[in-house]
Amino acid sequence: MQLENYRSPWMDSDLDAFRDSIRRFVREQLMPHEDKWREQHRSDRSAWLAAGEMGMILPDMPSEYGGADGTPAHYAVTLEELTYAGVTSLGLGISHIVGHYILDSGTEEQKLKWLPKIASGECITSIAMTEPGTGSDLQGVRTRAVKKGDKYVISGSKTFITNGQISDIVVVIAKTDLEAKGSRGISLFIVDTKTAGFQRGKCLDKVGLPGQDTSEMFFEECEVSADCLIGGVEGQGFIQLMQQLPYERAQIGIGAAAQMERALALTVEYTKERKAFGKAIIDFQNTRFQLAEIKATVTASRTFADLIVQRWVDGTLDTTLASMGKFWLTDRQGEVVDRCLQFFGGFGYMNEYPIARMFSDSRVARIYGGANEIQREVVGRSL
Ligand SMILES: Cc1cc2nc3c(=O)[nH]c(=O)nc-3n(C[C@H](O)[C@H](O)[C@H](O)COP(=O)(O)OP(=O)(O)OC[C@H]3O[C@@H](n4cnc5c(N)ncnc54)[C@H](O)[C@@H]3O)c2cc1C
Structure with a gap:
């Protein structure tokens, strides 16, 4: 689902191997349950434990607290792979944020008490x-x-x-x-x-x-x-919150970029297969022009998300960049998913089609984690 012929500059051979194992796990162990979770309005505890065992919940936490000694890039990989697979029901991102509240602001006793259990999926937050x-x-x-x-x-x-x-x-x-x-x-x-x-x-x-x-x-x-x-x-609560908000916003932006990649890939595939008036939908110039524009937006979004990941890894992700990424990437996500859905015709409105789920699932990205208007306020203060 990643953009073809594109490699994020923050990827390396260790992360390639990590991505392969997470991709296999997500597709074999999580994806098959997504429909059930959507019906029962919650995920299963067994999936949290399995994700914990894979080191997906707190991959960037020191091992003394149950983490995997990785970096935020490992976390970005897990976020992307869940998104590429359309697994949106497992709210691992919340435990990632809670883990970092406790790591950065908690007492030593709080860290030792909670972090290993959060990392293993035993404690859902x-x-x-x-x-x-x-x-x-x-x-x-x-x-x-x-x-x-x-x-x-x-x-x-x-x-x-x-x-x-x-x-x-x-x-x-x-x-x-x-x-x-x-x-x-x-x-x-x-x-x-x-x-x-x-x-x-x-x-x-x-x-x-x-x-x-x-x-x-x-x-x-x-x-x-x-x-x-x-x-x-x-x-100290407000300061503790403010210290973590950029990472929550970064994670929403990274997820948005990955979802746009998926929407584009699925739409290209569908428009090549689906016929109307004796030819494939992609053979209409309107389709190609629109998909060309969408591809440019998705590529720009990917490079923006890559900058955010890189800054997060380097420890230089600031509030302004995180807020800019949050509002800009989720605004683009709304446009891209909506435009892609149109090419699916009536099927695009059917929940069994991933594009329909992306459409309804992604709307909230402009609201939660701080409404996009608030993000604009934050960025406005930096001018
Ligand atoms: C699916 C979902 C999951 C969520 N998960 C969590 C969670 O786990 N924990 C949690 O605590 N919260 C969670 N939230 C809440 C979410 O963070 C809030 O909905 C969001 O911060 C907006 O707050 P509000 O709904 O009270 O909107 P309001 O604060 O009432 O704002 C409504 C609208 O007014 C406008 N607005 C507000 N202030 C300004 C301003 N200063 N300038 C310009 N426009 C403005 C914006 O358009 C905004 O969308 C979740 C929400 C949803 C829908």
């Missing part, structure tokens, strides 16, 4: 930032965590939480200081979903990504020990 009343404006969260002796009591509700029905732990963003202005009173907590007072709400009915269990969550006087506070110091 979710991140609960968004609330019914606030999403883009995270400073407006109303969930609060009140200190009571050596405990915190968390109260509030969250919504749109990926892995909401299956997660074992949730990273919750809450206010520890109700008086503090802006972001200063915000802290992050690791909440075990077995804790009394934690409740899962509805699994939400969505436009796309039906295999992801996007859900509501409720915290009703949910009492957790003080060592659940990430990093052990109150008021």
Whole structure:
């Protein structure tokens, strides 16, 4: 599904071998379950364990914490291979982000307690930032965590939480200081979903990504020990979030580029096979011209995504580049997938066709991880 005659400059022979093994695994062990996951609105725990064994969840984590000592390029490879295979139901990306919150901001005890289990797939995670009343404006969260002796009591509700029905732990963003202005009173907590007072709400009915269990969550006087506070110091939550957001955005952009490659490849194949008025659809000049434009967009997107991966590997990925990639690549994804779908005619509207799934699954990429308008704001500040 990768672009023909193109090799990402960050690939090397180690990554080629890694890609081969991940590609085989994804096609043999995950792809066959995707239809079932979409029907049951969640992935199976056995797939998480298998992905953990393959080293796909935290490939770029030090081995002392259960990772595979790789780089973000290894993670980019796993993201791309899942996308090329059309496996969208397994929310591994969330565990990748949670793993890095804990690695970068957690105490040593938190790292040793959670990271090996996240890497192995034994512990499925979710991140609960968004609330019914606030999403883009995270400073407006109303969930609060009140200190009571050596405990915190968390109260509030969250919504749109990926892995909401299956997660074992949730990273919750809450206010520890109700008086503090802006972001200063915000802290992050690791909440075990077995804790009394934690409740899962509805699994939400969505436009796309039906295999992801996007859900509501409720915290009703949910009492957790003080060592659940990430990093052990109150008021650091917003900074901890901001440090990781570029990587979350990078991952959405990288996924968008890979999905555009897949859409183009499938469309070229289909238009060569499908006939109308006595010739293949690709033999109409309109098709060739449009696919030529799409190919140029996909190539530009691929090189942009490659720059993001390279910067991530080098440790120089900044907020501006990550936000630029997020909005630009997902905007292009929306256009490319929509244009490609048109060539499939009525079949393009049938969910059994991958292009139809890409169309509905990709719409959210312009909304989550920070709406694309917010990304433009972030980039605007750099001018
Ligand atoms: C499938 C799915 C999975 C998700 N997974 C998670 C998850 O795991 N964890 C989690 O915490 N959240 C998750 N979310 C929530 C997601 O991150 C939010 O929906 C997103 O950040 C937008 O917040 P909102 O929905 O409250 O929209 P709002 O903040 O109400 O914004 C609505 C719209 O207003 C416009 N807008 C808002 N602010 C500005 C501005 N400053 N300038 C210009 N325009 C603006 C934008 O067009 C925006 O799309 C998920 C959402 C979906 C749909």
